[in-house]
Structures are given as structure tokens and as C-alpha cells.
Amino acid sequence: MSYLFPTYAKWEVAPNSAKGTYLIDETGKQYLDFTSGIGVCNLGHQPQEVKDEVLKQLDKFWHVSNLFQINQQETAAKILATAANLDAVFFANSGAEANEAAIKLARKATGKSKIITFEKSFHGRTFATMAATGQDKIKQGFGTMLETFVYVPYNDITSLEQAMDENVAAVMLEVIQGEGGINVGNEEFLHEVEKLCKKFQALLIIDEIQTGVGRTGKPFAFQHFGLDPDIITVAKGLGSGFPIGAMVGKAYLKEFFGPGSHGSTFGGNPVAIAAAIATMNKIFDKEFLEEINQKSQAFTEELENSLQQLPIVKEIKGLGFMIGIDIQGDIPTLLAELREEGLLVLSAGESVIRLLPPLTASIEELKEGINLIAKVLQKHSLTAI
Numbered sequence: 001m002s003y004l005f006p007t008y009a010k011w012e013v014a015p016n017s018a019k020g021t022y023l024i025d026e027t028g029k030q031y032l033d034f035t036s037g038i039g040v041c042n043l044g045h046q047p048q049e050v051k052d053e054v055l056k057q058l059d060k061f062w063h064v065s066n067l068f069q070i071n072q073q074e075t076a077a078k079i080l081a082t083a084a085n086l087d088a089v090f091f092a093n094s095g096a097e098a099n100e101a102a103i104k105l106a107r108k109a110t111g112k113s114k115i116i117t118f119e120k121s122f123h124g125r126t127f128a129t130m131a132a133t134g135q136d137k138i139k140q141g142f143g144t145m146l147e148t149f150v151y152v153p154y155n156d157i158t159s160l161e162q163a164m165d166e167n168v169a170a171v172m173l174e175v176i177q178g179e180g181g182i183n184v185g186n187e188e189f190l191h192e193v194e195k196l197c198k199k200f201q202a203l204l205i206i207d208e209i210q211t212g213v214g215r216t217g218k219p220f221a222f223q224h225f226g227l228d229p230d231i232i233t234v235a236k237g238l239g240s241g242f243p244i245g246a247m248v249g250k251a252y253l254k255e256f257f258g259p260g261s262h263g264s265t266f267g268g269n270p271v272a273i274a275a276a277i278a279t280m281n282k283i284f285d286k287e288f289l290e291e292i293n294q295k296s297q298a299f300t301e302e303l304e305n306s307l308q309q310l311p312i313v314k315e316i317k318g319l320g321f322m323i324g325i326d327i328q329g330d331i332p333t334l335l336a337e338l339r340e341e342g343l344l345v346l347s348a349g350e351s352v353i354r355l356l357p358p359l360t361a362s363i364e365e366l367k368e369g370i371n372l373i374a375k376v377l378q379k380h381s382l383t384a385i
């Protein structure tokens with residue numbers, strides 16, 4: 001009997017310890033971890049530079065209310081805002097909370113309430129972010145949704161043009177849809193979104209919760225496309241596993257989030273902030289980002305070379321170390337067989353195997369992972385014929 005609500009379709013793996021790209025379970029079995037949590041442990045498990053800063057903060061103080069001057073928050077906010085070319089940060093504890101802040105701020109700043117999101121998007125599980133999410137399965141059984149959101153097919157300019165009007169407060173999107181199946185935004189489409197936002201005085205909100213903090217080889221994925229968002233939201237990779245989320249916005253938005261307008265007891269917790277500062281200092285370094293780009297390019301090429309000819313592989317897609325393998329086959333079965341072989345990977349959408357290896361994975365570890373994927377997919381390609 002479990003005393004947990006059964007909200008997760010749990011795997012059979014019970015972790016005992018984890019370091020770098022490896023995780024060891026309670027039976028002593030070792031796994032190569034290409035999940036990084038879900039794009040959380042971007043520097044691998046227990047990165048030393050993060051651990052050092054967290055331990056230092058644990059010896060200073062753990063928590064004070066946000067009524068205090070928390071200088072560590074100022075340091076973290078400056079690093080984060082500068083990397084995004086934005087100006088102001090609100091710290092929360094999770095992705096959904098960061099999106100909640102963005103939704104509230106966009107409505108307050110524009111005085112409008114309609115927000116456009118996209119089919120197959122994922123923005124979280126709270127009442128507003130569930131409604132923002134463009135997937136029916138996430139909303140089933142929860143009754144009527146907030147009427148704020150209108151859903152448009154992703155990468156479809158014409159549909160967006162039809163949905164836009166003066167009542168739109170914001171358009172919110174992922175430049176690569178993560179949970180929805182690693183769907184990469186089309187450059188022309190993304191620029192059109194930005195243009196339409198400007199035309200109708202709507203805010204452009206980019207949800208970088210999965211794509212952000214180096215995952216795609218730039219600090220934030222929107223930077224691959226040269227976009228100019230009003231707000232971005234960040235969480236997963238920000239604290240290397242310590243819970244932290246952030247909403248980052250342009251300077252003119254500050255006046256709409258004055259004292260009493262929004263808040264969080266735990267948001268910007270000093271220990272999580274220490275983890276975030278160390279994580280960002282490592283990842284936002286130019287040389288580190290360049291290394292991610294080279295390694296991820298080699299990884300994707302090798303993945304294509306070893307998998308593309310297999311009949312069950314339909315497409316390999318993604319950017320940087322956010323990769324989807326679109327498969328004709330039963331994904332849960334494939335994931336279980338990969339775990340048996342000692343490789344942890346995720347699913348996304350209906351038919352995609354999602355790879356989010358740590359950005360610090362070595363070439364050898366990445367090759368080992370490809371070999372295991374090729375082995376399992378080859379076996380299934382044979383049975384498919």
C-alpha cells in the first residue's frame with residue numbers, strides 16, 4: 001500500500017545515489033541518466049560547484065521572509081536578467097508558479113484578459129496553467145476551465161492571425177514544445193507571432209521552463225531565433241535540482257508588480273538561489289555554451305547515423321541537448337527495455353522518445369547511450385518486419 005496519491009505512472013527504479021551522468025538504484029544497478037530529472041540536473045547529478053555554494057549558504061541562513069533585503073536574490077536576478085537581455089525578475093518555486101506570475105502580470109499590465117496559447121503546449125498543472133495548456137488530457141475531469149485562454153495550432157500563421165485582436169493581453173508559447181513532443185517552432189512563424197503581438201499591443205511570453213538555462217546550447221532557446229519577448233519564464237534547469245522558478249520581464253512592467261500585487265513565502269529561497277547562481281555562472285559561460293553546441297551537434301549526427309535507417313524511426317528532431325526520436329511503436333515498452341539495458345530516457349507527446357542528457361555528459365557517455373538506443377530500436381525494427 002502506498003500513502004502517496006497515485007498521480008504519477010511511476011517506473012520501477014528506486015534511486016539510491018547519483019553522480020554526474022550516472023544513477024545507481026537500491027539494488028546496485030547502474031543507469032546512464034539521459035533524463036536529468038526532466039531537464040533539471042543540466043550539470044549532471046551533484047555538480048561540485050553548485051554543491052559548494054549550497055553548503056556555504058546552509059551555514060549562513062536558510063530562510064527569511066521576502067520582507068528582508070536578500071542580496072543573493074539581487075545577484076541571481078542580475079545574472080538571469082542580463083543573460084536574457086531583460087530587466088526584472090520575480091522568483092517563484094516552480095515552473096507553473098512562474099507562469100502564474102506571467103499570466104497575472106500580463107493581465108494587469110495590459111488591462112486585458114484574453115491569452116493565446118497553442119495546441120500541444122504544456123504550461124503546468126495549477127488551475128490557470130492547466131487551462132493555459134493546449135492538451136485536453138490534462139484537463140479531463142476538472143470541470144470548466146478559466147475562459148482566459150484561446151488555443152491555436154502551433155506553427156500555423158493563418159490561424160493565429162484569425163485569433164488575434166485588440167482584446168489579446170498576451171501570446172504565450174514554448175519555442176520548442178517539450179511535453180508536447182519536441183516540436184520545434186518555425187522561424188517565420190515565431191517572428192510573425194512577435195509582429196502580431198506588437199501590432200495588437202499584446203505581450204509576448206516565452207515559456208523557457210524546459211528549453212532554458214543552456215539546454216539548447218544558448219542561455220535561452222528564443223535566442224536561436226532572435227526574438228524579443230516581453231516576459232520569459234524559467235524553472236527546471238535553473239537550480240540544478242533545488243526548487244526555483246523565475247519570471248523575467250522588461251523594465252516597463254515593474255510598475256504593475258508593486259508591493260502587495262504578487263508574492264510567495266518560499267519564492268527566492270536563499271539555498272535555492274545559491275544553487276541558481278552557481279548553475280548560471282557555469283552554464284552562461286561562453287566557452288561552456290560553445291562546448292554544448294559542439295557536443296550536441298556530434299551527438300545528433302551520430303544518433304541520425306545509427307538510427308535513421310531503422311524502419312520504426314520516423315524522425316529525429318530538436319535543438320542542442322533537447323532531442324526527440326519520433327517512433328512507430330509502443331513508447332512505454334521501449335522505455336522499459338532501455339531501462340533494463342541501463343539507460344534512462346523520457347517520452348514526449350504520443351510517439352516520441354525524449355532525450356535530455358546532462359549538458360556535462362562526456363562523448364563516451366553519449367556514445368554509450370546511442371549504442372543502447374540503437375540496440376533496443378534495432379530489435380524492435382526486426383520484429384516490426
Ligand SMILES: *Cc1c(COP(=O)(O)O)cnc(C)c1O
Nearest residue numbers: 094095096122123124178209210
Ligand atoms: C515542466 C514545465 C512546466 C511546469 O513546471 P513545474 O515546475 O512542473 O510546475 C511549464 N512549462 C513547461 C514548458 C514545462 O516543461
